[in-house]
Amino acid sequence: MDIKKIDFQKHGDDRGMLVVAEYEKEIPFIVKRIYYIYDADSDTKRGFHSHKNLQQIYIAIHGSCKVKLTDGKEQQIICLDNQAEGLYIGHNVWREIYDFSSDCVLLVLASEKYSEDDYIRTYEQFEQSQVNS
Ligand code: TYD
Numbered sequence: 001m002d003i004k005k006i007d008f009q010k011h012g013d014d015r016g017m018l019v020v021a022e023y024e025k026e027i028p029f030i031v032k033r034i035y036y037i038y039d040a041d042s043d044t045k046r047g048f049h050s051h052k053n054l055q056q057i058y059i060a061i062h063g064s065c066k067v068k069l070t071d072g073k074e075q076q077i078i079c080l081d082n083q084a085e086g087l088y089i090g091h092n093v094w095r096e097i098y099d100f101s102s103d104c105v106l107l108v109l110a111s112e113k114y115s116e117d118d119y120i121r122t123y124e125q126f127e128q129s130q131v132n133s
Helices: 123-132
Strands: 003-007 009-013 016-020 033-038 046-051 056-062 065-070 075-080 085-089 094-098 105-110
Touching: 003 075, 046 123, 056 075, 065 085, 075 085
Parallel strands: none
Antiparallel strands: 003 085, 009 016, 033 105, 046 094, 056 085, 056 105, 065 075, 065 094
């Protein structure tokens, strides 16, 4: 499955922490868009889609959440609870996001501008696209 955890650069000193993620070091694509999710209830479930081309990096810059991922063959559940760590998700990966802590801020770096055409929003369509690929 085209996912991986990425450790960002941590520069901590007695003034606090500074975390860096840079193109071609930790980020393998040019970031064309960012968005973030916060104020999600603990019983909220989001995502439930895959992307045809989009690559993303999820970062829980505050609090925690879980991400369930599958490419139709294998499945993984990743807990995001570290501000200095990103979860890279390539295209053709189905994701569900849940178990948000009340203080969770989930920052998403995206390789493309928003395009609804890039989304696969039903699991049946996703399975079909995996069979055809
Ligand atoms: P949605 O895809 O439902 O979020 P999630 O995948 O986290 O469940 O997006 C919520 C709304 O925000 C929906 O109306 C589409 C809109 N949206 C944009 O306009 N631009 C964006 O970059 C994103 C990610 C969403």
